[in-house]
Amino acid sequence: MSGLTARIRGSSGWPVPGAVLTVTDLTGRQLARATTDSSGLATTEPLPPGTHTAVVTAPGHQPVAQLARISAAGGGRLGEIRLQPEAGAVAMPPPGPWTIDPAHSTVMVTARHLGIAGIRARFAEVGGRLEIAGTFEQSTGYAEIKAATVDTGVTMRDNHLRSTDFLDADHYPLITFAGNGFRRTGGDTWVMPGELALHGRARPVDLAVTYGGFGPDPWGGTRMAFHAETLLHREDFAIDYNAIVRAGIAAVGATVQVELDIELVQGEALPSL
Template sequence: MKRYLLLGLLSFAVVLPLHAAEYTIDKKGAHAFIQFRIKHLGYSWLFGRFNDFSGQFSYDEKNPAVAKVMVDIKPASVDSNHAERDKHLRGEDFLYVDKYPTAKFVSTGFKELGDGKASLQGELTLRGVTKPVEIDVQHIGHGDDPWGGYRRGFFGTTEIALADFGIPFDLGPASKTVELELSIEGIRQ
């Protein structure tokens, strides 16, 4: 009897981790974006994005608290639609890509809030500095795609202070923070 009970418990333990589906962020198909905006001297918004990033996430609808996210970003891929500005953004005043060629986000927690909203906590490493960040998340949708795969998408927003990540350039009092928008579509593996 003990043997059957032990086998039952072991099979239950083996099945539990299988519920969280693993997804690869679909950067290749241009179905994911990391965009930002910052006030330019307080007079207008300057928009940009990072063109080179990769990542994965796991998600279990029955147990969303175990969700995990990991994203690697190449800051040298910054694109603000202006070559000279992008060169400045890659330099020591901002992203300092020669010394810090990668940025990274690793989740530390996920909490469902209801109505398709959630809070994602994690650590962002930028310019060699790691700080906790919280991302407001909205579930966009999930389901089969036309190519025989299964996809899931989220949209997230957060705001970070430039000084928190050692960015020394002063754009004025209205430009101390940058807003990030993350549109993430993953393909189930």
């Protein structure tokens, strides 16, 4: 037996997965709580008969409160509820393919050196695309980075990073990420889970994404941008170089911070500028 049901959609009519339906009595005591599924449907357990308050919340959207009338059998229906974007929320990009512009995208990694300093490296060549679905949450993405383009500004160190001690770029020339969907965490913040392939190993990785919006460019196209971060553990990808210097301090830290600033052009190919 089900209790109160509601189907939650955004202002554009698409389902809002992960929205929360909370039911309280008229004194404010919580009676039930349910989360919407991928179709936007939320269903609570059976509730006490009478009139209660139902509140729907979702990151990036304004909350909605309604009265809910529950039958003697413990059930009721709110029907379809439309959520509006919260004030200041950034508009979502139009559906379709978007292509990464390498000239306006940056991939930076930071590793600890001797336990006290951060060494930053840039990967100069990144490409890929996003397929924006009708609902942003169902969008997918793919990116690839050429491992040999790592650049710290020191030739000897760059050659060491390309060697078998680290990236082994001759045997594993590409670092790839395949993302599957987005989960909203705030007005313009999301998490994109996916699989990262690096150094011959593939592991699940979550990208924390801040979406910057979209708009026209000076060349007649449309662009969007986002910033993404994640933390990797070298041993997860069999990069176990661990030279020890005096006092027992590791020369290179076990974790690597990754930051991406990505700009994409609407369409399946980059324009000729």
